[in-house]
Amino acid sequence: MKWFAALILLAPMAMMPGLPAHGQPAPDTVTWGEDFELVLLDPRVTQSRHEAQVIMQVFDALVFLDTDGKLYPWLAEAWEHSKDGRSITFKLRRNVRFHDGTPFNAQAVKFTFDSIVDPKLGSQAAVDFLGPYESTEVIDPYTVKVTWTKPFAAALTNLSNPWLLGIVSPAAVQRLGNAGFATAPVGTGPFKFVEHVPRVRTVLERNDQYNWAPRAFRHQGPPRIRRLVFRIIPDASTRVAALERGEIDVADQVPPIDVRRFRGTRDFDVMVGDVSGIPFSYLFNTQRPPTDDLRVRQAFIHAVDRAKITEQVFFGVAKPAYSAVSPTTPGYWAGAERLYPYDPNKARQLLEEAGWRMGPGGIRTKNGQPLQIYFPALLEPEVGVAIQAAVKEVGIKFDVERVTKAKQDELVMNNQYEVGAIRWVAVDPSVLGIPFYSRNIPAPGKFKFNWSRFSSPELDRLILQADTTIDPARRTEILARLQKFVLDRALIMPIHISVQPIGYRRSVQGLKFAQGFWQVLFYEASVSR
């Protein structure tokens, strides 16, 4: 009897001895732990900055933009703007081949851009990044002229982006079809696609022919590592555990608490990217009370100690934000940092001026109405709760409700919110048009991003100027005026710069952030075991 019970209890243990030894990682392989599912690996189709992580290793772009803002030749050796600012002529590099052996040339560039604007492809982002695209003209096999319907200031920045406007192999697209190409991509990049197992891993292999790396890298020629594996691990704790155990070498989106733990250890380190684009920010709805009153919006901003909240929520890993674009974005206006210092007394004074008197429960009232601001929180509700406590100090009741994306979209389209939260990774400051162009004010059935619902011809003109001014110095000046305009009117409260904390084993070296400080380039990576 006893032995029988013991047998039943121990039966599953019989599975234990036959375990395959879980192998140590191969000496020239780097494994990246990715927090998101990877589905579409076609730069023309994807919208995901996670998929971008893979795509950037497989595709090259016409030009290379480094994180310091410098442009380098890449698939294009030289380029020239036309006088009217509407076209750029690119001289292409010779002797470049796609991974399928077909040659890279002017025809491939034309094919890539023309296919992006074809509605049949169903591009989810590249088509927007191509801007007011008109056509690509093949002048000779190694010269192309790309033309837009109006001057397009973001052209070179956008064309430098291999995860959206990387050049695809026309032969491979024709052979595999658009759907097939998205799970077996063929580019000219330093790594070749090998295998894609949905929701598990994507495997790349060194492109031994690669000798057209941009001069931004000290290393030239083929990559140093032989294999690059992207392993999907959605749960952050599991990702960190797998990194510590040695099952992966690099992990993205390491939680701030682990960043602190890894720093200064013998085996691990963390690199933190201050992401370019629009920082995590609140947009105030100017079409609904009480945020239709400028003084209420300004009081709200003065009441929040952004430096302190950022420190508390992110353990010092993220930095507070003060302008509508982050400091790593070209055209950042540093004057924003002095506009709204933390000053609760100023906030109280502004609210008094606006007629909001202290009422019961520490909440201000006016004409019997409490000073109540509703925020449907999809992004970063923990920051919302910290801000709720801060503005309560000056008598504002900030209602933070956790919502799904579907619910948020509904409220936004139907003008049923006072505050909305946004954040975007973007390399070019033209991203400012998205939340501030008056044509982007949402309407029922039309999901758009001008959530402050502020409409002014002056602001539209400034954005248009910034989008169409090719001269960098002049553009920077316009961008500064644009940032000052939206901050003076308190349409936006920037809160903190988005961060991408990458944890890695110290045995892996040569990781480099791509433009925008979100993705990591593995071209120069090496590993010592």
Place this chain on the structure above:
Amino acid sequence: MSAYILRRLIGTVPVLIIATTIAFFALHLIPGDPVNLMLAGVPASIELRENLRRQLGLDRPLHLQYFNFLARAARGNLGVSFRTRQPVSQVIAQQLPATLELAAGGLLIGVTFGMGMGLVAGLRPNSPVDSLAMFIAIVGISIPGYWTAMLLIYVFGLRLGWVPIVGGGLAALILPSIVVGSFAVGDIARLVRSSIVEIRNEDYIRTARAKGLPERRVILRHALRNALIPVVTLIGLQLGLFVGGGVITETVFARQGIGKLLVDAILEKDYPVVQAIIMLVTAAYIAANFVVDLLYAVLDPRIRYS
């Protein structure tokens, strides 16, 4: 018997149609546009969004979308996933083996430990062994899977290094199976225990002992077999749970699986995938119940189907 099986099979068709119809309209009732959800936070232009909507056929009236779906499904074509742009059958086929593996692992753990503990406890009710087994059972039912999973990863993956955390192979199946199975262990153990407690004083057990059968035979052939009927019912119900409900385990252990696929598809309103999985899970439940009914007849010869 074969007439019975045929009747049951025909009976599944309306159940499948009703289940998918409810799923279709329920999904359309909750707010949210599939294109906006698919684009997540991407600040895509309105033109881009409208182009995608046309491409996915979402610009067509709801009843047309529904009849299109039914007509296609009748021909065995489940459509194309909005998100991955691959045939739904392919998307599911990629995820199904992992789900079946986990279900098998969970079932193995649940049945062996659950029956073992229930048997040991039931044979000595109110003894310390019984109390211990029932304590473990309660713990298994009450502790959230997420927590168990993190704890197992920490102890056996990270600290002891006995099993891989996210690696492949049979070894990587052990911890997830324990998490999925621990639920079943508690349920099965409690059920087996109460059945055994009830049966052990029955006349036929006393008779079996009286005619001098070895104790092992008394328990296996006479007590356990009779205690199995409710247990088999429970396992049948849980099998469906394994197929659809592994989402937390799949997420924490970075596994493939239908559970996470379904949850993601619902959040993104990837209608074709949701409908296909609803059909699949419904069919799995029906099949499991059917097998359970057949097993009744095997376990208890008094039960006959005609």
